[in-house]
Amino acid sequence: MSNHIKQTFIMSRANLFSLPRRLAISTSMVLSVALVVAVLAGFLAMSKGFEQALEGAGSSDIAVVLGGGTNQEMGSDIPADAIRNLQAMSGDFGVTRDAAGSLIASREIIVTIGFTPEADTLPRTLALRGMDASGPLIRDGVTLSDGRLFRPSAREIVVGARIAADFPGFEIGETVRLGALDWTVVGHFASNGSAFESEIWADLETTRAAFDRQGQVQSLRLRLHDASSLSSLNVQLQNISQTRLLAVSEANLYAAQAGRTADIIQLFGWPLALLMAIGATAGALNTMMSSVADRTVEIATLRALGFSRLSACLATWFEAIALACIGAVLGILASWLGFNGWQASTVGANNASIGFQLSVTGDVMLNAGLLGLAIGALGGAIPAFAATRLPLTAALRASG
Protein backbone atom coordinates (compact mmCIF):
# COMPACT_ATOMS: atom_id res chain seq x y z
CA MET A 1 0.00 0.00 0.00
CA SER A 2 2.76 2.46 0.93
CA ASN A 3 4.14 1.80 -2.53
CA HIS A 4 0.85 2.95 -4.06
CA ILE A 5 1.01 6.11 -1.98
CA LYS A 6 4.52 6.81 -3.21
CA GLN A 7 3.54 6.17 -6.81
CA THR A 8 0.50 8.41 -6.42
CA PHE A 9 2.70 11.11 -5.00
CA ILE A 10 5.08 10.92 -7.97
CA MET A 11 2.22 10.91 -10.49
CA SER A 12 0.64 13.86 -8.69
CA ARG A 13 3.92 15.74 -8.83
CA ALA A 14 4.12 15.13 -12.58
CA ASN A 15 0.50 16.36 -12.84
CA LEU A 16 1.34 19.50 -10.98
CA PHE A 17 4.23 20.26 -13.32
CA SER A 18 2.05 19.67 -16.36
CA LEU A 19 -0.72 21.93 -15.08
CA PRO A 20 0.54 25.03 -16.94
CA ARG A 21 -0.28 23.22 -20.21
CA ARG A 22 -3.93 23.20 -19.11
CA LEU A 23 -3.95 26.60 -17.49
CA ALA A 24 -7.07 27.98 -19.14
CA ILE A 25 -9.40 25.07 -18.53
CA SER A 26 -8.02 24.43 -15.03
CA THR A 27 -8.54 28.09 -14.16
CA SER A 28 -12.12 27.93 -15.39
CA MET A 29 -12.75 24.98 -13.07
CA VAL A 30 -11.18 26.83 -10.14
CA LEU A 31 -13.30 29.90 -10.83
CA SER A 32 -16.56 28.03 -11.22
CA VAL A 33 -15.96 26.25 -7.90
CA ALA A 34 -15.07 29.60 -6.33
CA LEU A 35 -18.30 31.11 -7.62
CA VAL A 36 -20.47 28.34 -6.19
CA VAL A 37 -18.66 28.48 -2.86
CA ALA A 38 -18.97 32.27 -2.69
CA VAL A 39 -22.69 32.17 -3.48
CA LEU A 40 -23.40 29.53 -0.86
CA ALA A 41 -21.19 31.31 1.67
CA GLY A 42 -23.14 34.50 0.94
CA PHE A 43 -26.48 32.89 1.71
CA LEU A 44 -25.21 31.08 4.77
CA ALA A 45 -23.56 34.27 6.02
CA MET A 46 -26.88 36.04 5.61
CA SER A 47 -28.73 33.35 7.49
CA LYS A 48 -26.07 33.28 10.18
CA GLY A 49 -26.01 37.07 10.50
CA PHE A 50 -29.77 37.18 10.85
CA GLU A 51 -29.66 34.52 13.55
CA GLN A 52 -26.98 36.43 15.40
CA ALA A 53 -28.98 39.68 15.22
CA LEU A 54 -32.05 38.06 16.71
CA GLU A 55 -30.22 35.91 19.22
CA GLY A 56 -28.53 39.06 20.51
CA ALA A 57 -31.94 40.56 21.11
CA GLY A 58 -33.13 37.98 23.56
CA SER A 59 -32.51 37.51 27.25
CA SER A 60 -33.76 34.51 29.14
CA ASP A 61 -34.31 36.62 32.28
CA ILE A 62 -37.07 38.55 30.57
CA ALA A 63 -40.53 37.15 29.96
CA VAL A 64 -42.83 38.30 27.20
CA VAL A 65 -46.49 37.54 27.88
CA LEU A 66 -48.60 37.01 24.78
CA GLY A 67 -52.34 36.54 24.56
CA GLY A 68 -54.77 34.80 22.26
CA GLY A 69 -52.92 31.58 21.58
CA THR A 70 -50.12 33.01 19.51
CA ASN A 71 -46.43 32.73 20.15
CA GLN A 72 -45.42 35.97 18.51
CA GLU A 73 -46.25 39.60 19.12
CA MET A 74 -47.99 39.94 15.78
CA GLY A 75 -51.64 39.06 16.38
CA SER A 76 -51.26 38.85 20.14
CA ASP A 77 -53.75 40.66 22.33
CA ILE A 78 -53.86 40.89 26.10
CA PRO A 79 -57.10 42.13 27.69
CA ALA A 80 -56.77 45.04 30.11
CA ASP A 81 -58.40 43.08 32.96
CA ALA A 82 -55.79 40.36 32.69
CA ILE A 83 -53.07 42.91 33.26
CA ARG A 84 -54.94 44.48 36.17
CA ASN A 85 -55.44 41.05 37.73
CA LEU A 86 -51.80 40.18 37.35
CA GLN A 87 -50.69 43.46 38.87
CA ALA A 88 -53.08 42.94 41.75
CA MET A 89 -51.69 39.52 42.62
CA SER A 90 -49.53 39.47 45.65
CA GLY A 91 -46.84 36.97 46.43
CA ASP A 92 -43.85 35.83 44.49
CA PHE A 93 -44.49 34.19 41.15
CA GLY A 94 -41.02 34.73 39.72
CA VAL A 95 -41.43 38.34 38.58
CA THR A 96 -39.19 41.06 40.00
CA ARG A 97 -40.90 43.92 41.80
CA ASP A 98 -39.71 47.48 42.34
CA ALA A 99 -39.10 49.16 45.69
CA ALA A 100 -42.79 50.01 46.01
CA GLY A 101 -43.74 46.36 45.44
CA SER A 102 -45.18 46.81 41.94
CA LEU A 103 -44.28 44.36 39.18
CA ILE A 104 -41.55 45.61 36.85
CA ALA A 105 -43.57 45.47 33.66
CA SER A 106 -43.99 47.20 30.35
CA ARG A 107 -47.16 47.02 28.22
CA GLU A 108 -46.27 47.25 24.56
CA ILE A 109 -47.73 47.49 21.09
CA ILE A 110 -46.03 47.44 17.72
CA VAL A 111 -47.16 49.64 14.87
CA THR A 112 -45.74 49.09 11.42
CA ILE A 113 -45.36 52.24 9.40
CA GLY A 114 -44.71 52.71 5.74
CA PHE A 115 -41.85 55.14 5.42
CA THR A 116 -40.39 56.71 2.31
CA PRO A 117 -36.85 57.74 3.22
CA GLU A 118 -36.41 60.16 0.33
CA ALA A 119 -38.42 61.20 -2.67
CA ASP A 120 -38.17 58.61 -5.45
CA THR A 121 -37.14 55.78 -3.16
CA LEU A 122 -39.10 52.68 -2.36
CA PRO A 123 -41.14 52.85 0.83
CA ARG A 124 -39.72 50.80 3.69
CA THR A 125 -41.59 49.41 6.63
CA LEU A 126 -40.47 50.48 10.08
CA ALA A 127 -41.53 49.14 13.45
CA LEU A 128 -42.62 51.70 16.04
CA ARG A 129 -42.93 50.21 19.50
CA GLY A 130 -45.05 51.95 22.06
CA MET A 131 -44.04 51.05 25.62
CA ASP A 132 -44.33 52.03 29.24
CA ALA A 133 -41.55 54.13 30.71
CA SER A 134 -40.02 51.00 32.23
CA GLY A 135 -39.75 49.36 28.80
CA PRO A 136 -36.16 50.34 28.03
CA LEU A 137 -35.13 48.99 31.45
CA ILE A 138 -36.60 45.57 30.73
CA ARG A 139 -34.11 44.99 27.94
CA ASP A 140 -30.60 43.74 28.49
CA GLY A 141 -27.65 45.02 26.55
CA VAL A 142 -29.40 48.18 25.35
CA THR A 143 -27.57 51.46 25.87
CA LEU A 144 -28.67 54.98 25.13
CA SER A 145 -25.89 56.07 22.83
CA ASP A 146 -27.06 59.62 22.35
CA GLY A 147 -29.73 62.00 23.68
CA ARG A 148 -32.37 60.88 26.17
CA LEU A 149 -35.42 58.61 26.46
CA PHE A 150 -38.92 59.66 25.42
CA ARG A 151 -41.07 61.43 28.00
CA PRO A 152 -44.56 60.15 28.83
CA SER A 153 -47.30 61.68 26.68
CA ALA A 154 -44.87 63.58 24.49
CA ARG A 155 -44.62 62.69 20.76
CA GLU A 156 -40.98 61.79 21.10
CA ILE A 157 -39.08 58.82 19.72
CA VAL A 158 -35.85 57.02 20.57
CA VAL A 159 -34.36 55.44 17.47
CA GLY A 160 -32.32 52.27 17.09
CA ALA A 161 -28.81 52.62 15.74
CA ARG A 162 -29.51 50.71 12.49
CA ILE A 163 -32.39 52.98 11.59
CA ALA A 164 -30.44 56.08 12.48
CA ALA A 165 -27.61 54.86 10.25
CA ASP A 166 -29.73 53.64 7.33
CA PHE A 167 -32.25 56.41 6.94
CA PRO A 168 -31.78 60.16 6.68
CA GLY A 169 -33.72 62.48 8.95
CA PHE A 170 -33.32 60.63 12.24
CA GLU A 171 -30.75 62.96 13.77
CA ILE A 172 -31.50 64.10 17.28
CA GLY A 173 -33.72 67.16 17.30
CA GLU A 174 -35.16 66.42 13.87
CA THR A 175 -38.85 65.94 13.22
CA VAL A 176 -40.04 62.83 11.43
CA ARG A 177 -43.49 62.17 10.03
CA LEU A 178 -44.67 58.72 11.08
CA GLY A 179 -48.20 57.98 10.00
CA ALA A 180 -50.20 61.19 10.07
CA LEU A 181 -48.26 62.99 12.76
CA ASP A 182 -44.81 64.49 13.34
CA TRP A 183 -42.52 63.05 15.99
CA THR A 184 -39.34 64.49 17.48
CA VAL A 185 -36.20 62.40 17.65
CA VAL A 186 -34.81 62.72 21.19
CA GLY A 187 -32.37 59.83 21.48
CA HIS A 188 -30.49 56.97 19.81
CA PHE A 189 -29.92 53.56 21.32
CA ALA A 190 -27.59 50.68 20.49
CA SER A 191 -27.67 46.97 21.32
CA ASN A 192 -24.59 45.34 19.76
CA GLY A 193 -26.18 45.05 16.34
CA SER A 194 -29.16 43.03 17.57
CA ALA A 195 -32.63 43.29 16.06
CA PHE A 196 -33.64 45.96 18.64
CA GLU A 197 -31.58 48.43 16.66
CA SER A 198 -34.16 48.19 13.88
CA GLU A 199 -36.95 49.50 16.16
CA ILE A 200 -38.22 52.93 17.09
CA TRP A 201 -39.42 53.35 20.64
CA ALA A 202 -42.05 55.77 21.94
CA ASP A 203 -44.47 56.23 24.82
CA LEU A 204 -47.32 53.72 24.87
CA GLU A 205 -50.20 56.14 25.38
CA THR A 206 -48.91 58.56 22.76
CA THR A 207 -48.50 55.76 20.27
CA ARG A 208 -51.96 54.38 20.97
CA ALA A 209 -53.47 57.83 20.47
CA ALA A 210 -51.53 58.54 17.27
CA PHE A 211 -52.51 55.27 15.63
CA ASP A 212 -55.97 54.80 17.06
CA ARG A 213 -55.05 51.80 19.17
CA GLN A 214 -56.61 52.96 22.41
CA GLY A 215 -56.55 50.38 25.13
CA GLN A 216 -54.58 47.81 23.15
CA VAL A 217 -51.74 45.76 24.63
CA GLN A 218 -49.98 43.21 22.44
CA SER A 219 -47.32 42.08 24.81
CA LEU A 220 -46.39 42.49 28.44
CA ARG A 221 -42.74 42.44 29.28
CA LEU A 222 -41.71 41.34 32.78
CA ARG A 223 -38.34 40.98 34.42
CA LEU A 224 -37.91 37.54 35.97
CA HIS A 225 -35.74 36.62 38.94
CA ASP A 226 -34.01 34.17 36.64
CA ALA A 227 -34.70 31.92 33.67
CA SER A 228 -36.30 29.20 35.79
CA SER A 229 -39.01 31.57 37.05
CA LEU A 230 -40.80 31.37 33.70
CA SER A 231 -42.77 28.26 34.65
CA SER A 232 -44.15 29.72 37.89
CA LEU A 233 -45.21 32.78 35.93
CA ASN A 234 -47.02 30.59 33.44
CA VAL A 235 -48.83 28.76 36.26
CA GLN A 236 -49.99 32.13 37.58
CA LEU A 237 -51.17 33.24 34.13
CA GLN A 238 -53.61 30.32 33.94
CA ASN A 239 -55.74 31.82 36.69
CA ILE A 240 -56.12 35.46 35.80
CA SER A 241 -58.04 35.60 32.54
CA GLN A 242 -60.44 33.83 30.20
CA THR A 243 -57.98 34.62 27.41
CA ARG A 244 -55.18 32.12 26.95
CA LEU A 245 -51.99 33.79 28.10
CA LEU A 246 -48.54 32.46 27.49
CA ALA A 247 -45.22 33.73 28.79
CA VAL A 248 -42.20 32.96 26.66
CA SER A 249 -38.66 33.94 27.38
CA GLU A 250 -37.49 36.82 25.27
CA ALA A 251 -34.59 34.67 24.08
CA ASN A 252 -36.95 32.00 22.75
CA LEU A 253 -39.23 34.54 21.14
CA TYR A 254 -36.44 35.97 19.03
CA ALA A 255 -34.70 32.68 18.45
CA ALA A 256 -37.91 31.22 17.02
CA GLN A 257 -38.27 34.17 14.66
CA ALA A 258 -34.62 33.92 13.71
CA GLY A 259 -34.95 30.22 13.05
CA ARG A 260 -37.85 30.71 10.68
CA THR A 261 -36.29 33.46 8.62
CA ALA A 262 -32.84 31.90 8.65
CA ASP A 263 -34.44 28.68 7.42
CA ILE A 264 -36.11 30.55 4.59
CA ILE A 265 -32.80 32.12 3.57
CA GLN A 266 -31.14 28.71 3.59
CA LEU A 267 -34.10 27.15 1.84
CA PHE A 268 -33.46 29.52 -1.00
CA GLY A 269 -29.68 29.50 -0.81
CA TRP A 270 -28.99 25.76 -0.73
CA PRO A 271 -31.00 24.79 -3.83
CA LEU A 272 -29.52 27.66 -5.77
CA ALA A 273 -26.00 26.72 -4.70
CA LEU A 274 -26.65 23.03 -5.39
CA LEU A 275 -28.01 23.82 -8.82
CA MET A 276 -24.91 25.86 -9.57
CA ALA A 277 -22.80 23.07 -8.09
CA ILE A 278 -24.27 20.60 -10.58
CA GLY A 279 -23.16 22.90 -13.38
CA ALA A 280 -19.75 23.30 -11.80
CA THR A 281 -19.45 19.51 -11.40
CA ALA A 282 -20.13 19.06 -15.10
CA GLY A 283 -17.45 21.67 -15.74
CA ALA A 284 -15.03 19.89 -13.43
CA LEU A 285 -15.74 16.61 -15.21
CA ASN A 286 -14.97 18.25 -18.53
CA THR A 287 -11.78 19.84 -17.20
CA MET A 288 -10.52 16.58 -15.75
CA MET A 289 -11.42 14.58 -18.85
CA SER A 290 -9.28 16.91 -20.90
CA SER A 291 -6.58 16.63 -18.25
CA VAL A 292 -6.55 12.86 -18.70
CA ALA A 293 -6.49 13.29 -22.47
CA ASP A 294 -3.66 15.78 -22.16
CA ARG A 295 -1.64 13.44 -19.94
CA THR A 296 -2.40 10.23 -21.85
CA VAL A 297 1.17 9.63 -23.02
CA GLU A 298 2.66 10.46 -19.62
CA ILE A 299 0.23 8.22 -17.77
CA ALA A 300 0.82 5.40 -20.24
CA THR A 301 4.59 5.84 -20.02
CA LEU A 302 4.59 5.70 -16.23
CA ARG A 303 2.26 2.70 -16.34
CA ALA A 304 4.63 1.01 -18.79
CA LEU A 305 7.47 1.63 -16.33
CA GLY A 306 5.47 -0.22 -13.69
CA PHE A 307 3.32 2.41 -12.00
CA SER A 308 -0.02 1.02 -10.84
CA ARG A 309 -3.52 1.72 -12.07
CA LEU A 310 -4.46 2.93 -8.62
CA SER A 311 -1.78 5.61 -8.70
CA ALA A 312 -3.04 6.87 -12.08
CA CYS A 313 -6.56 6.97 -10.65
CA LEU A 314 -5.69 8.70 -7.38
CA ALA A 315 -3.35 11.22 -8.97
CA THR A 316 -6.12 12.30 -11.33
CA TRP A 317 -8.63 12.46 -8.52
CA PHE A 318 -6.26 14.47 -6.34
CA GLU A 319 -5.70 16.92 -9.17
CA ALA A 320 -9.48 17.48 -9.31
CA ILE A 321 -9.68 17.88 -5.54
CA ALA A 322 -6.67 20.19 -5.47
CA LEU A 323 -8.19 22.45 -8.12
CA ALA A 324 -11.53 22.42 -6.26
CA CYS A 325 -9.67 23.18 -3.05
CA ILE A 326 -8.06 26.25 -4.59
CA GLY A 327 -11.48 27.29 -5.87
CA ALA A 328 -13.04 26.77 -2.44
CA VAL A 329 -10.36 28.83 -0.73
CA LEU A 330 -10.77 31.61 -3.30
CA GLY A 331 -14.55 31.50 -2.92
CA ILE A 332 -14.35 31.64 0.87
CA LEU A 333 -11.82 34.44 0.72
CA ALA A 334 -13.99 36.38 -1.72
CA SER A 335 -17.09 35.91 0.42
CA TRP A 336 -15.21 36.91 3.53
CA LEU A 337 -13.76 40.03 1.95
CA GLY A 338 -16.97 40.83 0.11
CA PHE A 339 -19.76 39.90 2.49
CA ASN A 340 -18.48 39.74 6.03
CA GLY A 341 -19.95 42.64 7.99
CA TRP A 342 -22.09 43.66 5.05
CA GLN A 343 -25.24 45.41 6.23
CA ALA A 344 -28.42 43.82 5.04
CA SER A 345 -32.03 43.97 5.99
CA THR A 346 -35.03 41.76 5.71
CA VAL A 347 -38.60 41.72 6.78
CA GLY A 348 -38.89 40.36 10.29
CA ALA A 349 -41.71 38.82 12.25
CA ASN A 350 -43.54 42.11 12.76
CA ASN A 351 -43.52 42.81 9.03
CA ALA A 352 -41.02 45.55 9.66
CA SER A 353 -37.53 45.54 8.29
CA ILE A 354 -34.80 44.15 10.50
CA GLY A 355 -31.23 45.09 9.84
CA PHE A 356 -28.37 42.67 10.36
CA GLN A 357 -24.79 42.04 9.33
CA LEU A 358 -23.72 39.18 7.09
CA SER A 359 -21.49 36.97 9.14
CA VAL A 360 -18.99 34.64 7.44
CA THR A 361 -18.32 32.37 10.42
CA GLY A 362 -16.27 29.20 10.69
CA ASP A 363 -19.16 26.89 9.94
CA VAL A 364 -20.29 29.05 7.03
CA MET A 365 -16.78 28.60 5.58
CA LEU A 366 -16.79 24.90 6.38
CA ASN A 367 -20.14 24.22 4.70
CA ALA A 368 -19.40 26.28 1.61
CA GLY A 369 -15.87 24.85 1.40
CA LEU A 370 -17.12 21.27 1.66
CA LEU A 371 -19.55 21.87 -1.20
CA GLY A 372 -16.59 23.13 -3.26
CA LEU A 373 -14.56 20.02 -2.42
CA ALA A 374 -17.54 17.82 -3.27
CA ILE A 375 -17.60 19.38 -6.74
CA GLY A 376 -13.97 18.34 -7.23
CA ALA A 377 -14.43 14.90 -5.71
CA LEU A 378 -17.52 14.10 -7.80
CA GLY A 379 -16.42 15.81 -11.00
CA GLY A 380 -13.02 14.10 -10.76
CA ALA A 381 -14.32 10.60 -10.06
CA ILE A 382 -15.20 9.51 -13.59
CA PRO A 383 -12.02 11.01 -15.12
CA ALA A 384 -10.00 9.27 -12.40
CA PHE A 385 -11.59 5.99 -13.40
CA ALA A 386 -10.99 6.82 -17.07
CA ALA A 387 -7.29 7.29 -16.26
CA THR A 388 -7.10 3.66 -15.15
CA ARG A 389 -8.74 2.45 -18.37
CA LEU A 390 -6.33 4.12 -20.77
CA PRO A 391 -5.39 1.55 -23.39
CA LEU A 392 -1.63 1.52 -22.91
CA THR A 393 -0.73 0.12 -26.29
CA ALA A 394 -2.76 2.73 -28.16
CA ALA A 395 -1.42 5.52 -25.96
CA LEU A 396 2.20 4.47 -26.50
CA ARG A 397 1.61 3.95 -30.22
CA ALA A 398 0.37 7.54 -30.53
CA SER A 399 3.29 8.96 -28.61
CA GLY A 400 5.11 10.38 -31.64
Added chain:
Amino acid sequence: MTNTQPYISIRHLQKGYKIGGEAISIFDGLDLDIPNGDFVAIMGPSGSGKSTLLNMLAGIDRPDAGELRIGNSYLNQMGEGARASWRAHNMGIVFQFYNLLPMLNAAENVELPLLLKPLSAKDRRDRVRKVLDLVGLSGRERQYPSMMSGGQQQRVGIARAIVSDPGLLLCDEPTGDLDRKSADDVLQMLRFLNQELGKTIIMVTHDPEAAKYAKRVLHLDKGNFVEEKRAA
Protein backbone atom coordinates in the same frame (compact mmCIF):
# COMPACT_ATOMS: atom_id res chain seq x y z
CA MET B 1 14.72 -21.97 -13.75
CA THR B 2 17.07 -24.66 -14.92
CA ASN B 3 19.83 -24.04 -17.44
CA THR B 4 18.16 -26.12 -20.09
CA GLN B 5 15.13 -23.86 -20.05
CA PRO B 6 15.28 -20.83 -22.36
CA TYR B 7 14.96 -17.48 -20.60
CA ILE B 8 11.89 -16.54 -22.64
CA SER B 9 9.47 -19.07 -24.00
CA ILE B 10 6.37 -18.44 -26.09
CA ARG B 11 4.05 -21.35 -26.87
CA HIS B 12 0.97 -21.46 -29.13
CA LEU B 13 0.46 -17.77 -28.60
CA GLN B 14 -2.64 -16.25 -30.14
CA LYS B 15 -3.42 -12.58 -30.45
CA GLY B 16 -5.89 -10.62 -32.51
CA TYR B 17 -7.73 -7.34 -32.54
CA LYS B 18 -11.25 -6.35 -33.36
CA ILE B 19 -11.29 -3.55 -35.89
CA GLY B 20 -14.72 -2.17 -36.67
CA GLY B 21 -16.44 -5.32 -35.43
CA GLU B 22 -14.22 -7.52 -37.57
CA ALA B 23 -11.76 -9.79 -35.79
CA ILE B 24 -8.30 -9.88 -37.30
CA SER B 25 -5.71 -12.38 -36.16
CA ILE B 26 -2.12 -11.22 -35.79
CA PHE B 27 -0.59 -14.29 -34.15
CA ASP B 28 -2.15 -17.72 -34.41
CA GLY B 29 0.01 -20.28 -32.63
CA LEU B 30 3.33 -18.44 -32.37
CA ASP B 31 6.26 -20.33 -30.78
CA LEU B 32 9.52 -18.64 -29.84
CA ASP B 33 12.46 -19.28 -27.51
CA ILE B 34 15.01 -16.69 -26.52
CA PRO B 35 17.96 -17.72 -24.36
CA ASN B 36 19.41 -15.62 -21.61
CA GLY B 37 21.93 -13.04 -22.86
CA ASP B 38 20.60 -13.01 -26.41
CA PHE B 39 20.39 -9.87 -28.55
CA VAL B 40 17.53 -10.34 -31.01
CA ALA B 41 16.45 -7.97 -33.74
CA ILE B 42 12.86 -8.39 -34.90
CA MET B 43 12.20 -7.15 -38.42
CA GLY B 44 9.19 -7.27 -40.65
CA PRO B 45 6.75 -5.18 -42.63
CA SER B 46 4.71 -2.49 -40.98
CA GLY B 47 1.62 -3.89 -39.35
CA SER B 48 3.04 -7.40 -39.07
CA GLY B 49 2.73 -7.39 -35.28
CA LYS B 50 6.24 -6.50 -34.10
CA SER B 51 5.07 -3.91 -31.58
CA THR B 52 2.23 -6.15 -30.50
CA LEU B 53 4.70 -8.93 -29.69
CA LEU B 54 7.02 -6.56 -27.86
CA ASN B 55 4.12 -5.14 -25.85
CA MET B 56 3.09 -8.63 -24.79
CA LEU B 57 6.68 -9.37 -23.75
CA ALA B 58 6.56 -6.12 -21.73
CA GLY B 59 3.33 -7.16 -20.03
CA ILE B 60 1.62 -4.07 -21.42
CA ASP B 61 -0.58 -6.15 -23.69
CA ARG B 62 -1.77 -9.69 -23.06
CA PRO B 63 -2.14 -12.70 -25.32
CA ASP B 64 -5.60 -14.04 -26.13
CA ALA B 65 -4.37 -17.60 -25.64
CA GLY B 66 -1.15 -19.58 -25.29
CA GLU B 67 1.74 -19.35 -22.92
CA LEU B 68 4.20 -16.51 -22.41
CA ARG B 69 6.90 -17.17 -19.85
CA ILE B 70 9.79 -14.89 -18.94
CA GLY B 71 12.13 -16.31 -16.31
CA ASN B 72 9.75 -17.86 -13.82
CA SER B 73 6.84 -15.58 -14.58
CA TYR B 74 3.92 -16.70 -16.71
CA LEU B 75 2.73 -13.32 -17.98
CA ASN B 76 -0.31 -14.86 -19.64
CA GLN B 77 -1.64 -15.88 -16.21
CA MET B 78 -0.97 -12.62 -14.43
CA GLY B 79 -3.48 -9.85 -13.81
CA GLU B 80 -2.98 -6.18 -14.54
CA GLY B 81 -1.60 -5.28 -11.11
CA ALA B 82 0.82 -8.21 -10.99
CA ARG B 83 2.12 -7.38 -14.46
CA ALA B 84 2.65 -3.71 -13.50
CA SER B 85 4.75 -4.77 -10.55
CA TRP B 86 6.55 -7.36 -12.71
CA ARG B 87 7.39 -4.58 -15.20
CA ALA B 88 8.80 -2.45 -12.41
CA HIS B 89 11.23 -5.16 -11.35
CA ASN B 90 12.13 -7.26 -14.37
CA MET B 91 12.45 -5.30 -17.57
CA GLY B 92 13.46 -2.00 -19.06
CA ILE B 93 11.68 -0.51 -22.03
CA VAL B 94 13.01 1.90 -24.67
CA PHE B 95 10.53 3.73 -26.89
CA GLN B 96 10.89 5.04 -30.44
CA PHE B 97 9.86 8.53 -29.32
CA TYR B 98 11.80 8.33 -26.03
CA ASN B 99 8.67 9.04 -23.91
CA LEU B 100 10.51 11.22 -21.45
CA LEU B 101 8.36 13.30 -19.12
CA PRO B 102 8.87 16.85 -20.41
CA MET B 103 8.53 18.53 -17.02
CA LEU B 104 11.25 16.41 -15.44
CA ASN B 105 14.97 16.88 -16.08
CA ALA B 106 17.25 14.06 -17.25
CA ALA B 107 18.12 12.85 -13.76
CA GLU B 108 14.49 12.93 -12.60
CA ASN B 109 13.36 11.01 -15.68
CA VAL B 110 15.99 8.35 -15.09
CA GLU B 111 15.08 8.17 -11.41
CA LEU B 112 11.41 7.25 -12.09
CA PRO B 113 11.78 3.44 -12.08
CA LEU B 114 13.89 3.62 -8.91
CA LEU B 115 11.05 5.36 -7.10
CA LEU B 116 9.15 2.09 -7.30
CA LYS B 117 11.83 0.40 -5.21
CA PRO B 118 12.76 0.64 -1.55
CA LEU B 119 15.92 2.70 -2.05
CA SER B 120 17.24 5.67 -0.12
CA ALA B 121 17.51 9.04 -1.86
CA LYS B 122 21.28 8.73 -1.80
CA ASP B 123 21.23 5.27 -3.38
CA ARG B 124 18.94 6.57 -6.08
CA ARG B 125 21.17 9.57 -6.76
CA ASP B 126 24.25 7.34 -7.02
CA ARG B 127 22.57 4.93 -9.41
CA VAL B 128 21.21 7.73 -11.60
CA ARG B 129 24.67 9.32 -11.80
CA LYS B 130 26.22 5.95 -12.67
CA VAL B 131 23.88 5.16 -15.57
CA LEU B 132 23.96 8.70 -16.96
CA ASP B 133 27.74 8.31 -16.90
CA LEU B 134 27.41 5.00 -18.69
CA VAL B 135 25.36 6.52 -21.53
CA GLY B 136 27.73 9.45 -21.83
CA LEU B 137 25.51 12.12 -20.33
CA SER B 138 27.33 13.05 -17.15
CA GLY B 139 27.00 16.75 -16.53
CA ARG B 140 23.59 16.90 -18.19
CA GLU B 141 21.59 15.73 -15.18
CA ARG B 142 19.66 18.99 -14.90
CA GLN B 143 18.85 19.41 -18.58
CA TYR B 144 15.26 19.10 -19.68
CA PRO B 145 14.30 16.87 -22.64
CA SER B 146 13.33 19.91 -24.72
CA MET B 147 16.94 21.13 -24.49
CA MET B 148 18.41 17.86 -25.82
CA SER B 149 18.93 16.36 -29.26
CA GLY B 150 17.06 13.19 -30.24
CA GLY B 151 20.17 11.09 -29.70
CA GLN B 152 20.66 12.51 -26.23
CA GLN B 153 17.01 12.00 -25.34
CA GLN B 154 17.20 8.38 -26.43
CA ARG B 155 20.30 7.90 -24.28
CA VAL B 156 18.28 9.23 -21.33
CA GLY B 157 15.61 6.72 -22.35
CA ILE B 158 18.16 3.90 -22.26
CA ALA B 159 19.52 5.09 -18.93
CA ARG B 160 15.97 5.01 -17.55
CA ALA B 161 15.48 1.48 -18.93
CA ILE B 162 18.61 0.09 -17.26
CA VAL B 163 18.72 2.10 -14.04
CA SER B 164 16.98 -0.56 -11.98
CA ASP B 165 19.29 -3.19 -13.50
CA PRO B 166 16.73 -5.46 -15.18
CA GLY B 167 17.87 -8.55 -17.04
CA LEU B 168 15.65 -7.83 -20.04
CA LEU B 169 15.66 -4.80 -22.31
CA LEU B 170 12.83 -4.29 -24.81
CA CYS B 171 13.34 -1.66 -27.52
CA ASP B 172 10.68 -0.69 -30.07
CA GLU B 173 12.43 0.99 -32.98
CA PRO B 174 14.89 2.74 -30.67
CA THR B 175 16.68 4.39 -33.58
CA GLY B 176 13.62 4.99 -35.74
CA ASP B 177 13.66 8.70 -35.12
CA LEU B 178 17.43 9.29 -35.12
CA ASP B 179 20.02 10.27 -37.70
CA ARG B 180 22.65 7.69 -38.67
CA LYS B 181 25.34 8.94 -36.34
CA SER B 182 23.07 9.11 -33.27
CA ALA B 183 21.56 5.75 -34.22
CA ASP B 184 25.00 4.15 -34.31
CA ASP B 185 25.83 5.61 -30.89
CA VAL B 186 22.65 4.17 -29.44
CA LEU B 187 23.21 0.78 -31.07
CA GLN B 188 26.81 0.69 -29.82
CA MET B 189 25.42 1.27 -26.38
CA LEU B 190 22.91 -1.57 -26.68
CA ARG B 191 25.65 -3.89 -27.88
CA PHE B 192 27.75 -2.86 -24.89
CA LEU B 193 24.87 -3.55 -22.53
CA ASN B 194 24.42 -6.97 -24.11
CA GLN B 195 28.05 -7.99 -24.31
CA GLU B 196 29.51 -6.40 -21.17
CA LEU B 197 26.55 -6.38 -18.80
CA GLY B 198 24.83 -9.53 -20.08
CA LYS B 199 21.43 -7.97 -20.72
CA THR B 200 19.01 -9.87 -22.88
CA ILE B 201 17.85 -7.45 -25.56
CA ILE B 202 14.90 -7.69 -27.92
CA MET B 203 14.86 -4.90 -30.46
CA VAL B 204 12.23 -4.17 -33.08
CA THR B 205 13.64 -2.31 -36.07
CA HIS B 206 13.01 -1.42 -39.67
CA ASP B 207 16.63 -0.67 -40.31
CA PRO B 208 18.88 -3.48 -41.65
CA GLU B 209 21.94 -1.54 -40.43
CA ALA B 210 20.52 -1.57 -36.92
CA ALA B 211 19.77 -5.27 -37.16
CA LYS B 212 23.47 -5.95 -37.79
CA TYR B 213 24.24 -5.06 -34.19
CA ALA B 214 22.10 -7.97 -32.98
CA LYS B 215 23.29 -11.53 -32.51
CA ARG B 216 20.42 -12.80 -34.61
CA VAL B 217 17.52 -11.47 -36.62
CA LEU B 218 13.94 -12.74 -36.66
CA HIS B 219 11.73 -11.90 -39.62
CA LEU B 220 8.09 -11.62 -38.83
CA ASP B 221 5.70 -11.93 -41.74
CA LYS B 222 2.18 -13.03 -42.60
CA GLY B 223 0.87 -12.85 -39.08
CA ASN B 224 2.03 -15.83 -37.14
CA PHE B 225 5.02 -16.99 -39.10
CA VAL B 226 8.51 -16.29 -37.74
CA GLU B 227 11.47 -16.98 -39.95
CA GLU B 228 14.87 -17.03 -38.37
CA LYS B 229 18.06 -16.04 -40.13
CA ARG B 230 21.61 -15.76 -38.82
CA ALA B 231 22.95 -12.28 -39.20
CA ALA B 232 25.78 -12.11 -41.69
